[in-house]
Structure formats: structure tokens, C-alpha cells
Amino acid sequence: MNAATLFGWPTDTAVSDRGAVEVIGVPSDFGNGITSGARFGPAAIRKASLAMTCAVAGVDRGDIGRDRRGDWQDVLAEVEQIVGDMIRRRVRPIVLGGDHGISYAAVAAARTFRPLNVVWFDAHTDFCRPTGEDCHDHKQVLHRIAALPHVGQILQVGHRGMTYFDEIARFTRLSVITAREAYGVTTDELLRQLPVDEPVYLSMDIDALDPRWAPGTGHPVPGGFSVARLGELARTIAEHRQVVGIDLMEVNPMLDIDGKTSAAAAALIAVVVPALCRTTAIDKDAARLTDGGRD
Amino acid sequence: MESATLRGIDKAEEVSLSPMLSVEQCDDTTITVFLNSTGARLRMQRALYGKILAFETPRTIASVTQGDARLELAIDRLRGLGFLVGETDAALVVPPRPVTDPPYRLFDCPAHKSSSGSTDIVVIGVPYDGGDHEAAGARHGPIAIRKTSLQLLYRLDKRTGQPLGWFDADVRRPVLRGVTIGDVGDVVVTSGEPQTQTFARLRDVLESFHGGQRRVWSLVGGDATTSFPLIEVMQARDEVDVLRIGDLEHDASAAQSTFLSIATLASSVLALPRVDRFVQIGTSRPDDVALPGFSAVTASALLDGGGASIEAHLAPGRPIHLGLDMTILASPGDAPADRARIAYTDLRSLLHEIGERYRIVSVDLVGLNPLKGDWGSKSVEAVHLLLAMLDAATNRNGRNMPV
Numbered sequence: 001m002n003a004a005t006l007f008g009w010p011t012d013t014a015v016s017d018r019g020a021v022e023v024i025g026v027p028s029d030f031g032n033g034i035t036s037g038a039r040f041g042p043a044a045i046r047k048a049s050l051a052m053t054c055a056v057a058g059v060d061r062g063d064i065g066r067d068r069r070g071d072w073q074d075v076l077a078e079v080e081q082i083v084g085d086m087i088r089r090r091v092r093p094i095v096l097g098g099d100h101g102i103s104y105a106a107v108a109a110a111r112t113f114r115p116l117n118v119v120w121f122d123a124h125t126d127f128c129r130p131t132g133e134d135c136h137d138h139k140q141v142l143h144r145i146a147a148l149p150h151v152g153q154i155l156q157v158g159h160r161g162m163t164y165f166d167e168i169a170r171f172t173r174l175s176v177i178t179a180r181e182a183y184g185v186t187t188d189e190l191l192r193q194l195p196v197d198e199p200v201y202l203s204m205d206i207d208a209l210d211p212r213w214a215p216g217t218g219h220p221v222p223g224g225f226s227v228a229r230l231g232e233l234a235r236t237i238a239e240h241r242q243v244v245g246i247d248l249m250e251v252n253p254m255l256d257i258d259g260k261t262s263a264a265a266a267a268l269i270a271v272v273v274p275a276l277c278r279t280t281a282i283d284k285d286a287a288r289l290t291d292g293g294r295d
Numbered sequence: 296m297e298s299a300t301l302r303g304i305d306k307a308e309e310v311s312l313s314p315m316l317s318v319e320q321c322d323d324t325t326i327t328v329f330l331n332s333t334g335a336r337l338r339m340q341r342a343l344y345g346k347i348l349a350f351e352t353p354r355t356i357a358s359v360t361q362g363d364a365r366l367e368l369a370i371d372r373l374r375g376l377g378f379l380v381g382e383t384d385a386a387l388v389v390p391p392r393p394v395t396d397p398p399y400r401l402f403d404c405p406a407h408k409s410s411s412g413s414t415d416i417v418v419i420g421v422p423y424d425g426g427d428h429e430a431a432g433a434r435h436g437p438i439a440i441r442k443t444s445l446q447l448l449y450r451l452d453k454r455t456g457q458p459l460g461w462f463d464a465d466v467r468r469p470v471l472r473g474v475t476i477g478d479v480g481d482v483v484v485t486s487g488e489p490q491t492q493t494f495a496r497l498r499d500v501l502e503s504f505h506g507g508q509r510r511v512w513s514l515v516g517g518d519a520t521t522s523f524p525l526i527e528v529m530q531a532r533d534e535v536d537v538l539r540i541g542d543l544e545h546d547a548s549a550a551q552s553t554f555l556s557i558a559t560l561a562s563s564v565l566a567l568p569r570v571d572r573f574v575q576i577g578t579s580r581p582d583d584v585a586l587p588g589f590s591a592v593t594a595s596a597l598l599d600g601g602g603a604s605i606e607a608h609l610a611p612g613r614p615i616h617l618g619l620d621m622t623i624l625a626s627p628g629d630a631p632a633d634r635a636r637i638a639y640t641d642l643r644s645l646l647h648e649i650g651e652r653y654r655i656v657s658v659d660l661v662g663l664n665p666l667k668g669d670w671g672s673k674s675v676e677a678v679h680l681l682l683a684m685l686d687a688a689t690n691r692n693g694r695n696m697p698v
Contacts, residue, residue, distance in 0.1 A: 027428065029431065030425060030486075030487065031486070031487070032486070033484075033485075033486025033487070034486075035432075035435075035666075036424050036425075036431040036432055036433075036434055037431045037432055037666060039428060039431050040431060070552070070554045071425075071489045071490055071554060072487060073489070074554070135487050136486070136487035137486050137487055254431060254432055254666040254667075255666070
């Protein structure tokens with residue numbers, strides 16, 4: 001267990017029923033072939049969160065892979081097992097990365113929700129084609145997620161910048177609200193993309209933020225959101241849809257300046273989690289939204 | 296009668312453009328293409344290339360050439376070089392190159408591309424930092440040290456063509472004079488592949504460029520686990536013991552894991568059949584490891600006893616692999632009383648003593664991390680220490696000869 005916990009939350013899972021949110025850190029960056037350091041993200045976010053308050057209380061279950069050994073397959077298997085356990089207990093997971101490829105395991109673990117729509121805040125579409133069966137790459141993770149049978153619509157928010165080709169045209173169930181469009185998108189326009197009675201998994205790559213707000217990440221792209229705007233968009237979804245889990249990825253403290261990226265990440269969680277816990281009826285809703293626990 | 300084949304190639308067979316083909320340059324009249332797999336390059340007329348593009352989908356050679364003898368000859372050549380491949384052609388499954396060409400070579404020494412030759416020291420970079428959690432960023436070590444090393448260029452004597460080496464102003468003598476150095480490049484580390492695959496590729500490269508008994512391998516990491524494949528290859532050639540300068544985290548409970556981590560490095564090395572001893576210099580937890588063949592000397596004991604403090608731990612006459620983890624190096628701002636790390640000057644003396652006492656057959660320098668704030672102050676130290684290690688490895692054997 002890390003010395004610091006998110007917002008100073010307790011580590012005792014016995015109390016998780018009251019808050020219905022549990023944190024798990026994944027200190028792994030195998031999915032970033034260029035720059036390592038996101039493995040230190042969970043610890044940095046937790047440390048930054050201690051200077052903030054969150055309106056609700058959850059439980060921090062520490063990091064997976066505490067022995068810090070194993071290839072990415074081992075890491076993802078452990079994430080899937082632990083997040084799956086949370087979901088079976090009707091607890092909403094908050095996954096702290098780590099590289100964005102880890103989100104695949106969290107979404108895969110939520111297979112009892114179907115269709116499960118995915119909201120992906122990110123500067124990139126992460127929709128490049130996998131390059132082989134050994135592929136585990138944060139650039140291709142959404143492509144892999146789209147292939148999961150329980151995944152329905154994917155809404156990508158924040159795409160921008162120079163790319164090699166039109167990544168948006170890759171998948172018919174992929175909707176994209178570019179960063180430029182998202183500056184002025186209304187609540188109705190945002191929520192229209194997500195059927196009201198279908199559960200949502202919400203994933204936030206810290207590079208959805210502008211590099212001036214979040215320089216500590218592996219692949220920053222100019223023209224991103226402010227912390228306030230991203231928090232507003234994410235909170236809107238959490239308030240109006242049944243969000244069954246969230247993650248916050250790609251904080252790289254080794255590239256950060258004065259801890260501002262870690263602080264931005266903690267602030268985003270502080271904004272979204274209370275909205276996430278707004279619907280205390282998850283026990284009832286989960287039964288309605290799942291297909292009975294079949295894989 | 297027209298021949299049914301072009302120098303052994305069946306004109307009736309369907310061939311297609313190699314998936315490894317890329318365009319490098321194009322102007323109004325010519326185009327240069329190259330193969331990612333082999334690095335082969337070819338410049339041709341654009342008109343010819345336009346015809347070759349017919350093979351974007353598999354076609355028979357005859358259907359494209361239509362009896363044009365010059366085109367047949369051109370296709371013959373392209374086929375021979377692997378730009379055109381048949382369905383069963385091995386060129387389709389040519390494995391990616393095991394090493395990359397870095398933008399800078401260490402000391403700007405020559406590239407080393409052949410398993411033959413008499414290069415004395417062969418350098419390889421291993422940009423991998425997945426085996427040690429705390430070493431995030433060390434994957435950038437090889438490129439960073441190569442860039443810094445350009446302050447000390449490798450030069451040849453104008454008359455003899457022999458390496459001039461350098462001069463060690465601290466001990467006032469030439470170093471590495473007459474010692475040839477070649478840079479293999481960086482072993483390819485593919486994002487997402489298992490560690491065993493990366494290390495198997497590294498092992499293959501080390502074996503393929505092995506050279507003779509005199510050759511000294513110099514590996515630049517990466518994290519400390521990257522030294523394992525080198526030690527594995529060296530002990531297959533001759534019995535070898537390991538002398539590693541750096542801290543160590545050992546976890547006996549992880550010994551059965553197939554994933555090599557900093558916690559299992561010592562036990563994995565000692566499990567190799569021809570390694571009897573693993574001596575760790577500078578560990579802060581000398582009593583943590585209870586392995587047959589393992590012994591430790593703390594930085595504090597080293598400061599008190601000097602190079603003699605390691606004598607009791609190594610067998611005289613046995614060749615050694617020498618490893619240095621840069622994280623053991625005291626930062627310039629560290630207090631003089633910081634006895635958990637080793638100061639640069641003490642390390643230089645230690646390397647000199649090790650070179651005098653033992654036969655070093657391979658070295659590694661790992662833990663270089665340009666993402667750390669103090670990298671700027673350590674980068675030049677790393678280059679100087681690497682030179683000192685290479686000098687220690689070559690000078691004892693009399694190869695460091697005046698030109």
C-alpha cells in the first residue's frame with residue numbers, strides 16, 4: 001500500500017459499501033513505447049490529492065502489481081480481475097494509470113454491462129490498428145476496446161492536432177467531438193450521443209487537457225481543454241448517465257512541471273467522483289442494466 | 296524459344312510488392328525505394344516504378360512484362376533484392392532488423408555491422424527499462440550517452456590508421472590507444488512484446504557479433520536487467536563471475552518468476568551454469584540476499600578498504616563481467632558524508648584497481664536516466680566512467696598499445 005491514499009481515503013474495503021467507489025492504482029507504462037514514467041502516475045496523483053478535498057468518500061485499495069514485476073499481460077490480467085471483483089460487488093472502480101492501454105482491462109472487466117458505452121476524453125483517438133497479437137499500446141487501445149463484444153457506442157471527446165490520416169473514419173460506432181467542437185458543445189448535444197438507459201465507462205487521458213495545464217504526459221497536443229472545461233464535460237456525463245467506472249491515465253510525473261499535471265488529475269477526480277456517487281441506486285440499476293452476469 | 300524463367304524465377308508465379316517496401320525519395324524522373332527489413336535501397340526511373348506498381352496486387356511476372364526483356368531484367372533484380380516477393384517467399388516473413396542505427400554512434404566510432412573483423416570493443420545499446428520500476432526513463436540512456444560522448448571523439452592516427460585513444464589526465468597516461476571500437480547500435484525493443492522476446496533478440500545479436508576471445512562487449516542500458524543476456528552469452532563462452540557496482544533489491548520469493556526484474560537479477564545470474572560468484576558493490580542492504588555465491592560490499596566498506604575490500608569475494612584469475620549502475624553515483628550536491636553512494640573520484644579509483652586485478656571480459660553501464668533532473672551533471676561523468684571501464688577491460692591484456 002502506498003503511504004498516501006487518494007484524498008486520504010481509508011484503505012479498508014469493508015467500508016466501501018457506503019461510498020460505492022474504490023480506487024486502484026496501476027503503476028505500469030508498458031503501453032507507451034516511447035516514454036516511460038507514467039508508472040509513477042498513481043503515486044503522484046494521490047500525493048497531489050492530499051491538498052484537496054472530495055465531497056464524497058471512497059476507499060483506496062492501493063496499487064496492483066505491488067511486486068512490480070511481470071509483462072503487460074500480467075498487469076492487464078490483474079487489473080481485469082480486481083476491477084471485475086469491484087463490479088461484482090456493485091462498486092464503481094476508479095482506475096489510476098499508468099498508460100492508457102490499461103483501460104482495456106478495466107472495460108473488459110465490465111462485461112456484465114451490455115451494451116456498455118465508452119466515453120474517451122483524449123487528445124488522440126487511440127484507434128490505430130493493432131500491429132500483432134503481442135500488441136499492447138496506448139495508441140491502439142480503443143481499437144481493441146471496440147472489438148469487445150459488450151461495448152456499444154464509443155464517444156471520443158477532445159481529438160485534435162496533426163495526425164497521419166483521418167482517424168475518425170475508422171469505425172462506424174465511433175463518434176468524435178473534437179476539442180474545437182467541444183469548446184462550445186451544450187449539455188444536450190453532449191448527452192445526445194449517449195442513450196439515457198445504457199451504462200457508460202468514462203476514461204480520461206490527461207492529455208485531453210492543454211499542455212499548459214498538463215505538461216506531464218507522454219504525448220501532449222496543443223489546443224486542449226482547461227481543467228475546468230474537462231471537469232465540466234466529465235461531470236455532466238457522470239450526472240446524467242449511469243457511469244459504472246472511470247479511469248484517469250497518462251500522468252507522467254517525470255515530465256511534469258511543479259506537479260501541476262498530477263494536481264490537475266486529482267482535481268478532475270474530485271469533480272467527477274461526487275457526480276458519480278450521485279446515483280446511489282447503482283445496486284438496483286446494475287441489476288437492470290446487466291444481462292445477469294453472463295460473459 | 297523464350298526461357299520459362301528469369302535466372303531461376305518462374306514468370307508464371309504470382310509476385311507482389313514486399314510489405315517492407317517504402318519510398319524514400321521521389322523527383323520528376325527518379326524514385327528511391329528501400330526495404331525496412333534489410334535496409335536495401337534502389338533508385339530507378341519513375342516510369343519503371345509505375346510499371347512495378349502493378350504488383351501492388353499479386354500478379355504473374357509474365358502478365359506485367361508482356362515479353363519486355365528490359366522490364367524482365369529489372370523485375371529479376373527487384374526480386375533478387377526482395378522488393379518483389381512470391382507467396383512462399385521468405386522475404387515476406389523477413390524478421391525486422393534486430394538493431395537500429397542510432398543518430399549518433401558512441402564517440403562517433405565506426406558502425407559495427409559484421410560478425411567478422413577484429414574490433415576490440417563492441418558497443419550495444421539496450422533501450423529497455425521495464426525490469427526495474429524505479430528505472431523509468433532509463434530507456435533513453437543509450438541515445439543520451441551517445442550524444443554526450445561526442446565531446447570525446449574516436450579518432451585514428453593519420454599515418455598508422457590506428458585509434459589514438461584518449462589521455463587520462465587524472466593518472467597521466469594514455470587510455471585505449473590502439474584499441475578499436477565499433478557501435479552495433481541499439482537492439483530493437485518493440486512496445487508490448489514480452490521481456491523474454493526482447494532479451495532473446497539481444498542474446499541473438501550478441502551471439503551473432505560475438506567475435507573472438509579478445510573482444511570486449513560493452514552494453515549501455517537501459518535498466519540493470521539488460522545486463523543479464525550479456526552475462527548469459529559471456530558465460531556460455533567461458534566461466535565468468537559478476538562484479539556489479541550499484542544498489543540491489545533482492546526478493547527471494549520472486550525467484551521462480553520467468554520475468555526478470557531487479558529483484559531476481561542476482562538469483563538469475565547465479566543460476567547460470569558457469570557463473571559461480573555475484574559480488575555486489577555498494578548495496579545498502581548487504582544482508583538481504585542469502586544466495587550461494589552472492590556476496591556484498593557496502594559503499595561504506597569500500598570507502599574504508601578500497602579495492603582490496605573486494606578481493607576476498609572473487610576468485611583470482613577468473614574472468615569477470617563488470618557492471619555499473621549509475622544510480623550508485625553520488626550527485627555533486629550530495630554531502631561528503633553520504634556513505635550510501637560512491638563519489639565519482641572514488642569510483643574512478645575503484646575501476647582502475649579492478650582493471651589491474653581482474654580480467655574483464657564484458658562491461659555494462661546502466662541506469663542512465665536523462666529524465667532525471669540531475670542527468671546534466673551525470674552525463675559527462677557517465678562517459679568518463681565508461682571510458683575508464685573500457686580502459687580497465689583492455690589495458691590489462693596489453694592491447695592498449697602505443698601507436
